[in-house]
Amino acid sequence: MTLRALITNDDGVDAQGIHVLTEVALAAGLDVTVAAPHENRSGTGSMLSALEQGGRLLYDRVEVAGVKAFAVHASPAMIAFVGVRGAFGDVPDIVLSGVNHGANTGQAVIHSGTVGAALTAANHGVPGLALSVDGWPPQHWDTVRAETPRVLRWFAEARAGLFAVNVNIPDRPLDQVRGPKPAGFADFGVVQAEIGDPGEGFVTMAFREPGEHAGPGSDLALLRQGWTTVTAMRQPIVAEPALPPGL
Template sequence: MHLLISNDDGIFSLGIRTLANTLAQAGHQITVVCPDRERSATGHGLTLHKPIRAEQVEGIFQPSVMAWACSGTPSDCVKLALGALLNTPPDMVLSGINHGSNLGTDVLYSGTVSAAMEGVIEDVTGIAFSLTSFSSKDFQPAANFAQRLVAYLAANPLPQPMLLNVNVPAVPVEKIAGVAITRQGLRRYIDQFEKRIDPRGKTYYWLAGELLEDVPQPDLELVVTSQTRLGEASGTWLNQMMTDVQAIRQHYITITPLQYNLSCAHGLHHLRDWTLSVE
């Protein structure tokens, strides 16, 4: 398979090197297009007011891997690859392996997840991989799982392009409880801005959020369509599924399907009887 790989930790990160080299060793055609430096927490940001530059790099990955370092955001990288650098669309867009988890509401800020979502926007399945630790440097178990997941999807294609958000617990392989299909959970942070003074006497602020681990996990809001054929009974069992936040605590590898459609079904139901006028 032809796999496009990006990330938000930059071209020199150990996570993307481990992922790209592992998949190349498995016989896949690998193209890497990722930021030339760390671009974490950029979300779905795009570069609009200055040029985007991409330079081909050598000596970082295995010789069979074609790699570019891009001056833009993770989303820029994937858009540039799909729109200019690649002659044909890839079979999948992969992102990661991120240094740190992307669970629950983290996905709204994550450059890793946004890079994979760019593939879905262009009708290509995307997978975001994250290792749930900022200190661990053992990305190989996550890369090995990525290889197995890609092989499984090749043999069992998804019914339509979607984003799979994968988080791998940073524990020894023998302590991983298994693989869990999960729904998106909720993580809350207490945002604390530290006020500081620079050497020139100017005030600046440093964001230092504190994670609240034990928060109630939300129900899954269903959008019932003729395609999904989901009804009230389906909603019951779906809401009984673990969230990604819950499953990671139990040392499961989590796979959470995500979409870019943020329409609020409850809101549409509530607003449908509104009678507003322009005057």
């Protein structure tokens, strides 16, 4: 049976990463539907936002990698939310999100629109795969084209036992990439925020790289070593059957 894949991202429908991902998915024989934000919606996490008129979710028809696509006036999580309910055609078997321009690592993935789309899909019963490439702007799309099919084949076969998966590909020549490797989350993302002195009506912020220490076995540490990192994510909320004694 041919798998149906909904492809989205947070960089916008015109971004190179979603064109590459669509090309790879088509080459893998997937039945592809592309629905992505009409403009950049990075950093939106799992936010369900849309530009509505009279309760309508707006979209434009465009083309991505030769496929008729939806440029949706909404966040990627919103696109995944309605997409797994058949808003853009048949209900997909999997949701693919990316390829994001820039890595999504560590606990900071909670803020990523790329990861948010995959988590939202999975939380509503459809396994989600988030893919990102390190580097801004990315330089080695040939590496992405080579690494993505390996991960995609594994994900398609293992999807029944998965919730959502986060993948980061090194932005370096293919002969310098060491292949896929399971990874835990670093305690922080690719950058860290620092709060400066407050002023009248404002607070200053600065962003910097977190330095050399990223924790052994973490996605950020392994990505720096040239591994394509693969991190399985469980459901964000697990309901306990009863309250603790004495509460």
